[in-house]
Amino acid sequence: MSDKLSCVIPDCHRVRATRGLCWNCYQSARTIIKTGSESWKSLEEKGVCLPKKKRALHSPFGKALEEANSKKETKDEQTS
Ligand SMILES: [Zn+2]
Numbered sequence: 001m002s003d004k005l006s007c008v009i010p011d012c013h014r015v016r017a018t019r020g021l022c023w024n025c026y027q028s029a030r031t032i033i034k035t036g037s038e039s040w041k042s043l044e045e046k047g048v049c050l051p052k053k054k055r056a057l058h059s060p061f062g063k064a065l066e067e068a069n070s071k072k073e074t075k076d077e078q079t080s
Helices: 023-035 040-046 060-079
Strands: none
Touching: 023 040
């Protein structure tokens, strides 16, 4: 099992960076958003990106927090 998820775009198998997208797709999305034809929200609704996480920084603190949160979620699932 890998903790490196891949991009949400079906034809793209790069490692996920932010908003469920790899940097490549993220940059493409940003470019489209800049043109004003789409927004992060509209892309989210179309399922081609994910909502932004609360500062999932690649810092030890951010990682620890993320881990703590995922443990909590797992626990909740197990008790149900
Ligand atoms: Zn991608």
